[in-house]
Amino acid sequence: MRFGTKAIHAGVAPDPSTGAIMTPIYQTSTYVQRGPGDHDGYEYSRTHNPTRTALQNALAALENGAHGLCFATGMASIDGLIKLLKPGDHVLSTNDLYGGTYRLFTRIFQEFGVKFTFIDMSDASRVEPHITPATKLLWVETPTNPLLRVIDISAMAVLAKRHNCLLAVDNTFASPYLQNPLDLGADLVMHSLTKYMAGHSDVVMGALIVKDAELAERLAYVQNSSGATPGPMDCFLVLRGIKTLHLRMQRHCENGAIVAEFLRAHPKVDRVYWPGLVDSPGHAIAKRQMRGFGGMMSFTLKGDHMQDAMRVLSSTELFALAESLGGVESLIGHPASMTHASIPREERMKNGLADSLIRLSVGVEDAQDLVDDLKAALG
Numbered sequence: 001m002r003f004g005t006k007a008i009h010a011g012v013a014p015d016p017s018t019g020a021i022m023t024p025i026y027q028t029s030t031y032v033q034r035g036p037g038d039h040d041g042y043e044y045s046r047t048h049n050p051t052r053t054a055l056q057n058a059l060a061a062l063e064n065g066a067h068g069l070c071f072a073t074g075m076a077s078i079d080g081l082i083k084l085l086k087p088g089d090h091v092l093s094t095n096d097l098y099g100g101t102y103r104l105f106t107r108i109f110q111e112f113g114v115k116f117t118f119i120d121m122s123d124a125s126r127v128e129p130h131i132t133p134a135t136k137l138l139w140v141e142t143p144t145n146p147l148l149r150v151i152d153i154s155a156m157a158v159l160a161k162r163h164n165c166l167l168a169v170d171n172t173f174a175s176p177y178l179q180n181p182l183d184l185g186a187d188l189v190m191h192s193l194t195k196y197m198a199g200h201s202d203v204v205m206g207a208l209i210v211k212d213a214e215l216a217e218r219l220a221y222v223q224n225s226s227g228a229t230p231g232p233m234d235c236f237l238v239l240r241g242i243k244t245l246h247l248r249m250q251r252h253c254e255n256g257a258i259v260a261e262f263l264r265a266h267p268k269v270d271r272v273y274w275p276g277l278v279d280s281p282g283h284a285i286a287k288r289q290m291r292g293f294g295g296m297m298s299f300t301l302k303g304d305h306m307q308d309a310m311r312v313l314s315s316t317e318l319f320a321l322a323e324s325l326g327g328v329e330s331l332i333g334h335p336a337s338m339t340h341a342s343i344p345r346e347e348r349m350k351n352g353l354a355d356s357l358i359r360l361s362v363g364v365e366d367a368q369d370l371v372d373d374l375k376a377a378l379g
Ligand SMILES: *Cc1c(COP(=O)(O)O)cnc(C)c1O
Pocket: 073, 074, 075, 076, 098, 100, 101, 141, 145, 170, 172, 173, 191, 192, 193, 194, 195, 204, 205, 206
């Protein structure tokens, strides 16, 4: 099956009891057994729920994996993965990172003795010296948030194999429509389903997708033991969302290209970060490992004044000022004071996160209206 067909059909089947074409919301905590231990694989909804099973199977299919595991949020899915590690284990991570991930690593798991190093992985040849005998996991986000740096997943997979550690890729920004890390050699894919996958800004959820059965079993153990599982209503919403993932992503990419070109030509804009621009540093790798460049981008203003950025942020009418991304509606945000506020300023500036940096999640509205909105706000 090709992508668009999988988005609609993978993991789902008409409900056996009624023929309902849409997977029912199995709003139940428990399941009646015929005799002790005599049941159809469902005992308690923290462990298994049929709506969640359908979603997990659909996600596995979209990422060309074998096993999907859903968690209550994207953060809970990362939390579940790191719980496979032990005190003293080391994680090598990208430095241009989702702020919540940085916080989880440094404020929660570092306290339990897991060690983290954050480096720029966009130059693959400089990564290996940071791998130590204690390194158990390479954590990669690509394209990165919010600077849209591109990391060579295949090159990281070679390093992970050579040093006997796992490679996990946060694929939230690309979605499986644009990029399939497992095909490039990654061991795990993580998604904040909250974003492009669900796509309608109405649900928060996360997932891990793997090929390896033993790894899936260890993760399922954490998923059930820690218990951060999503409810069936939310699983239904994500299942519904992914049925149009391919259609939405096409439009996100088209609109992304139009908005990026507009910004680049604007006299008040300094730099535009979007991997689709042919002269952007990650373009060559992005072209190789992605099928399109998506609707996420950032830009800075000439002079780099926080006040100028604030003026733009409060002047748009269509672009709504909000956290999050990947929904049908366009959003605008200010990483330094919003998503990345938990990263100290010094650390932020060191990693190129300027005060005037503005992040856009370009939605699927009519592109000309989006351009007009930005033109007015920048004017
Ligand atoms: C939003 C996001 C997360 C966290 O997911 P939640 O669903 O908000 O918990 C992780 N990584 C990236 C890249 C994100 O955008």
